[in-house]
Amino acid sequence: xxxVEKRFGGVVALGGVDLELRSGEVHxxxxxxxxxxxxxxxxxxxxxTPDGGECRLRGELYAPTGPVEALESGVAMxxxxxxxxxxxxxxxxxxxxxxxxxxxxxxxxxxxxxxxxRALAALxxxxxxxxxxxxxxxxxxxxxxxxxxxLVEEAQVIVLDEPTSSLSAEDTERLFDVVRTLTKRGVAVxxxxxxxxxxxxxxxxxxxxxxxxxxxxxxxxxxxxxxxxTLMAGxxxxxxxxxxxxxxxxxxxxxxxxxGEKLPRRASLSLRRGEILGIAGLVGAGRTELMRALFALxxxxxxxVRIGGELASAKSPRARLEQGVGLLSEDRKGxxxxxxxxxxxxxxxxxxxxxxxxGWIHPAQRAAAVKPWIERLGIRCTGPSQRTGDLSGGNQQxxxxxxxxHHDVDVLLLDEPTRGVDVAAKVEVYRVIGELAAAGKAVLIxxxxxxxxxxxxxxxxxxxxxxxxxxxLVSDWTEAxxxxxxxxxxxxxxx
Amino acid sequence: MNTxxxxxxxxxxVGLLFVVILFGALEPSFLSTRNLMTVAIQTVIxxxxxxxxxxxxxSGGIDLSIGSVIALASVVTALSARAGxxxxxxVMAGVTAGGLCGALNGWLVTRLSIVPFxxxxxxxxxxxxxxxxxxxxxxVTPSPExxxxxxLLASKTATSPGIWxxxxxxxxxxxxxxxxxxxxxxxxxxxxxxxARLCGVPVERTKVWIYTLCGIFGGLGGVMTFARxxxxxxxTAIGKELDVIAAVVIGGASLSGGKGSILGSMxxxxxxxxxxxxxxxxxxxxxxxxxxxxxxxxxxxxxxxxRSSRR
Numbered sequence: 001x002x003x004v005e006k007r008f009g010g011v012v013a014l015g016g017v018d019l020e021l022r023s024g025e026v027h028x029x030x031x032x033x034x035x036x037x038x039x040x041x042x043x044x045x046x047x048x049t050p051d052g053g054e055c056r057l058r059g060e061l062y063a064p065t066g067p068v069e070a071l072e073s074g075v076a077m078x079x080x081x082x083x084x085x086x087x088x089x090x091x092x093x094x095x096x097x098x099x100x101x102x103x104x105x106x107x108x109x110x111x112x113x114x115x116x117x118r119a120l121a122a123l124x125x126x127x128x129x130x131x132x133x134x135x136x137x138x139x140x141x142x143x144x145x146x147x148x149x150x151l152v153e154e155a156q157v158i159v160l161d162e163p164t165s166s167l168s169a170e171d172t173e174r175l176f177d178v179v180r181t182l183t184k185r186g187v188a189v190x191x192x193x194x195x196x197x198x199x200x201x202x203x204x205x206x207x208x209x210x211x212x213x214x215x216x217x218x219x220x221x222x223x224x225x226x227x228x229x230t231l232m233a234g235x236x237x238x239x240x241x242x243x244x245x246x247x248x249x250x251x252x253x254x255x256x257x258x259x260g261e262k263l264p265r266r267a268s269l270s271l272r273r274g275e276i277l278g279i280a281g282l283v284g285a286g287r288t289e290l291m292r293a294l295f296a297l298x299x300x301x302x303x304x305v306r307i308g309g310e311l312a313s314a315k316s317p318r319a320r321l322e323q324g325v326g327l328l329s330e331d332r333k334g335x336x337x338x339x340x341x342x343x344x345x346x347x348x349x350x351x352x353x354x355x356x357x358x359g360w361i362h363p364a365q366r367a368a369a370v371k372p373w374i375e376r377l378g379i380r381c382t383g384p385s386q387r388t389g390d391l392s393g394g395n396q397q398x399x400x401x402x403x404x405x406h407h408d409v410d411v412l413l414l415d416e417p418t419r420g421v422d423v424a425a426k427v428e429v430y431r432v433i434g435e436l437a438a439a440g441k442a443v444l445i446x447x448x449x450x451x452x453x454x455x456x457x458x459x460x461x462x463x464x465x466x467x468x469x470x471x472x473l474v475s476d477w478t479e480a481x482x483x484x485x486x487x488x489x490x491x492x493x494x495x
Numbered sequence: 496m497n498t499x500x501x502x503x504x505x506x507x508x509v510g511l512l513f514v515v516i517l518f519g520a521l522e523p524s525f526l527s528t529r530n531l532m533t534v535a536i537q538t539v540i541x542x543x544x545x546x547x548x549x550x551x552x553x554s555g556g557i558d559l560s561i562g563s564v565i566a567l568a569s570v571v572t573a574l575s576a577r578a579g580x581x582x583x584x585x586v587m588a589g590v591t592a593g594g595l596c597g598a599l600n601g602w603l604v605t606r607l608s609i610v611p612f613x614x615x616x617x618x619x620x621x622x623x624x625x626x627x628x629x630x631x632x633x634x635v636t637p638s639p640e641x642x643x644x645x646x647l648l649a650s651k652t653a654t655s656p657g658i659w660x661x662x663x664x665x666x667x668x669x670x671x672x673x674x675x676x677x678x679x680x681x682x683x684x685x686x687x688x689x690x691a692r693l694c695g696v697p698v699e700r701t702k703v704w705i706y707t708l709c710g711i712f713g714g715l716g717g718v719m720t721f722a723r724x725x726x727x728x729x730x731t732a733i734g735k736e737l738d739v740i741a742a743v744v745i746g747g748a749s750l751s752g753g754k755g756s757i758l759g760s761m762x763x764x765x766x767x768x769x770x771x772x773x774x775x776x777x778x779x780x781x782x783x784x785x786x787x788x789x790x791x792x793x794x795x796x797x798x799x800x801x802r803s804s805r806r
Contacts, residue, residue: 297693318695327693335693338686340753349683350694352676359675403694 014039015212016053021157026179026189028203028220030196030232032394032422036212037192041159044190045077046070057157075157076150084134084142091116091130094148119148122185123178140171144178151182158182159190162420164198168283176202195449196228208232232423240427241455244434248458249273251309252442253325253411258303260286260293263466266303270471271411276433276443277471278457280450281486286466287446288330291413295327296320307411321350326409328400330416330446332393336400339389343381344370346388346399351407373402378428394425401432412436414445418452430456450479464489506798507746507762510791514766518773525776535658536649536723538761538768540565540716540732542661544739545746545760546668547597547712550705552743553672555685555752556604556611558706560596560618561713562735566728567626568593568717572645573727574629576637582644589721590714596622597710601703611706619736626729635727648722657719664715669757681705685752741788742767745795766791 014036021027031037042048044055046064055062057073064070067077084093094116102108116130123144134145143163150158160179164172179189179202193199199206200220207217208231216231229240252273257266263286271277279287292298294305296314305312307323314320317327329336337346347370348355355366370384377398381391388399397417404412417433418426433456437443447453453460454474461471462485469485518525544561551558572589576582596618603614636642648657672678680701683691692698716735721727745763748755767788774784 316695317693318697321695329693335687335689338683338690338753340686341682345679345683346690349679349690349696352679356676359677361674361676361679363674 014043014050016214017209017212018214018217019207020217021188021190022205023156023188024183024186025204026183026191026202028199028206029190029192029209030199030206030228031209032232032424035209035232035422037209038161039212040209041077041161041190041192044070044075044157044159071150071153071155074153074155075159076153076155077159077161078143078146078150078163079161084145086135087133089131089133090120090128090137090145090148093134093145094119094130094152096149098152115152116148119151122151123148123181138171140167140174143167143171143175147178147182155187157188157190159192161192163191164193164195172198196225197451199228200225229423240423240430241452242427242431242434244431244438246274246276246434246437248275249440252307253444254304254306254309255294256304256306258290258293258305259301260289260298261301262286263289264293264463264468265466267463267466267468269461269468271442271444273410273440273442274437275459276437276445276457278453278460278474279444279446279463279468280448280453280460280482281446281463283448285463285486287463288415289466290463290468291327291415291444291446294320295325295413297327321407321409324410325413326350326404326407326411327413328404328415328417330419332396332400332420337388337396339387339396341388342385343374343379343388343391343399344384347373347384347402347406350403369406370402373405377402377405377432378425392422394421397421397429398425401429405432405436409441411442412444414443416447417445418447418449426452450482453482454479462486506795507759507766510745510795511762511766511769514769514773518769518777522773522776525773530772530776532655532658534765534768534772536655537772538764539649539657539661540719540723541735541738541742541767542665542761542764543712543716543719544735545742545764546665546757547709548739548743549746549748549755549757549760550668550672550681551611551709552740552748552750553685553752553755554681554702554705555688556702556705557615557740557750558597558600558709558713559612559615559736560600560622561709561716561739562732562737563619563622563626564593564596564710564713565716565720565732565735566730567596567622567629568714569721569724569731570626570630570635570717570727570729572718572721573635573637573642576641576645577635582641585641586645586718589718590711593714593717594707594711597707597713598703600710601706604706605699605702623729630727630729632729634729636725637727642721642725645718645722646725648719657722664712665757665761672757677701677704682753685754687753738767739764741792745792747795747799749799763795 017036017040029037043050046066046069062073064073064075085096088096091112095112100108100111100115120128120130128141128144134142137145147158163175167175183189191199191203203220205218206220208215208228210232249272251270253271255267255269257268258264259266267290269277281287289298293300296316296319307325312323314323333339344366348366352361355362355369367384374381374384379395379398379402381395388396391399397420401417418429421429433443445453445457457474459471460474460477460482462469462482464486467489524530544565548558548561568589571592572585575585575588580588600615600618603609604611649655672681680691680696683696684698684701688698720731724731742763743755743760744750745766746756746759746761748759770787771784
């Protein structure tokens with residue numbers, strides 16, 4: 001692709017992008033949200049037509065008019081949100097819309113079976129059965145089904161858009177194995193990711209986009225992390241975790257052997273004002289369940305919660321909010337935000353009393369209440385009345401965070417606060433968390449991204465299969481110790 | 496944003512305008528004051544129902560029982576009037592009967608967590624059955640004085656109280672939907688119930704109120720029905736729930752919730768009434784009417800789809 005341009009009205013989404021992809025390589029496409037990655041991929045998949053520049057595939061001019069034509073030319077997209085039918089089998093999903101037809105429109109089952117098994121074999125094997133229902137598969141295996149779909153059509157170029165954002169470490173490893181198998185067969189892979197560590201692991205060459213322009217490209221192994229971050233954000237790694245001085249005060253939140261229906265199991269912790277406590281662990285260890293049980297979203301089986309030294313029971317999130325506890329959901333789209341509604345509604349939904357009287361809302365007061373948060377968090381939007389779903393992922397996350405700030409809760413439960421958020425927005429989120437602690441709030445963070453926990457937390461603990469380990473100062477941990485405890489539990493570590 | 500909102504209302508407005516101009520050209524008497532008042536009167540019952548239904552649909556629910564509730568309320572009003580109760584008390588009785596049906600709907604939806612479609616499908620049968628039971632399966636005819644007092648509501652003059660009450664309630668409820676905490680909670684429920692719960696919206700309580708509100712408006716529709724017919728009829732308004740839902744959907748609401756407006760629903764109700772009236776005046780057979788209305792429902796949603804996919 002060279003000099004590709006795309007304008008939407010007055011907005012230049014792509015202002016001249018160059019990207020060179022060689023067969024058999026993993027090419028990392030980097031850039032913050034809004035840098036133009038998605039637009040570029042839409043050009044590649046034929047969803048939109050560029051206003052300038054050209055794409056060539058094996059030397060020939062490539063200008064697909066739609067996803068089907070792109071796929072026929074050998075270019076396949078695997079999107080963040082998977083598009084599978086959960087009630088159908090793996091085999092049916094792989095062939096969906098491309099079932100080999102026999103006489104009278106009956107499916108040619110022999111050929112279908114052959115196609116499916118060939119596609120599954122190309123993945124390098126074994127574990128996926130063509131007959132199992134997609135509903136029963138984990139997110140990692142679903143991803144593999146998507147890739148198998150692309151392989152049926154003998155795709156030469158496969159684009160993976162944030163493939164690991166919902167995968168566990170194990171599934172990620174497995175995905176990498178598959179990617180390596182594919183590249184050995186000469187398939188070229190474009191790998192879009194926010195996780196620079198992953199890019200270093202799997203990527204061979206990279207291209208960085210910023211503001212719709214290619215700002216750099218090269219070989220991953222010859223480029224330092226610092227350089228990549230600087231290219232993407234125009235800032236260096238040292239500024240990544242801005243340190244806002246804060247000091248721990250009196251104990252605000254105490255959990256005493258809190259147990260949920262299944263997870264967590266007898267979790268105890270204490271959290272002080274002005275303190276940031278991080279919980280590490282594998283996906284499925286029960287960290288989210290702990291947050292939800294604590295916030296009264298999920299039932300609590302036993303155990304006590306004390307806030308400010310007093311026993312605080314709660315039957316609903318509403319009661320918790322009244323006690324000054326707020327939760328940032330890990331599932332921004334499914335639970336965290338009402339995407340159809342405007343920004344002002346989303347920010348004020350939990351706490352409308354400051355901008356209403358007798359149940360009647362004052363629109364002007366509400367807009368005035370929301371605007372400071374837009375400015376302080378740097379939410380890029382047209383104003384409080386913009387539809388939340390039209391914002392980028394990072395900006396949506398800031399809206400969800402703004403709700404907790406607007407509610408002015410004392411205890412913030414942040415579940416994966418930077419998931420799907422670009423580098424610049426991450427730094428902003430870290431800064432806000434630091435400022436909250438400095439203002440005497442207590443912050444509990446669950447994150448699957450270890451460097452982040454080490455970067456911003458005061459104390460750290462690990463959850464393993466629903467059991468919460470001891471909380472220690474961050475300086476008393478090493479990343480290796482955390483990983484060991486996360487995968488094998490605290491007892492093993494002690495022994 | 497405001498221009499966007501206006502754009503969303505444009506479709507039904509254009510449709511209404513088109514129908515009015517078309518029949519105006521075909522049959523000049525369509526545009527006579529008297530006939531326009533007839534159209535307005537014919538809109539009242541569906542319009543009242545659509546006000547309540549808009550809340551339910553915006554919250555992501557559905558109420559299939561409103562036709563039966565209208566019949567029940569008309570019977571209860573007529574029975575109360577026949578028993579010699581003063582007219583305002585009879586009206587209150589009808590409206591209360593509707594509200595109780597709605598409250599029961601809301602209670603079942605939230606307490607037993609059964610989907611609204613099933614709960615209100617059940618209520619559709621139950622309310623109809625109770626209406627027939629109370630009236631011994633006959634129309635209920637109160638004394639002429641009692642029915643005359645209410646017939647005033649449905650008079651076809653420019654001062655017809657029925658029309659003005661409906662307009663007033665529509666304006667009031669439009670404000671409630673857009674400008675109150677309850678209204679915003681209704682939108683939040685329909686847009687994403689999990690978010691609403693996370694934000695401490697009293698999900699159950701809000702839902703019970705929404706269905707109760709819909710029942711109350713069904714009750715008002717029943718009172719209006721009685722005012723028009725001068726009798727309480729347990730077999731009236733069969734299938735009316737679908738007209739009401741159609742009005743709301745033509746007005747731009749989405750059955751998956753989070754979208755819709757009272758103004759849109761009112762335009763939808765007017766559009767259907769104007770079409771039915773125009774067809775009658777010009778002698779278009781009934782079946783053509785049904786085909787037209789069916790097509791308009793689908794077309795309205797299709798236009799909406801195309802518009803939102805272009806965003």
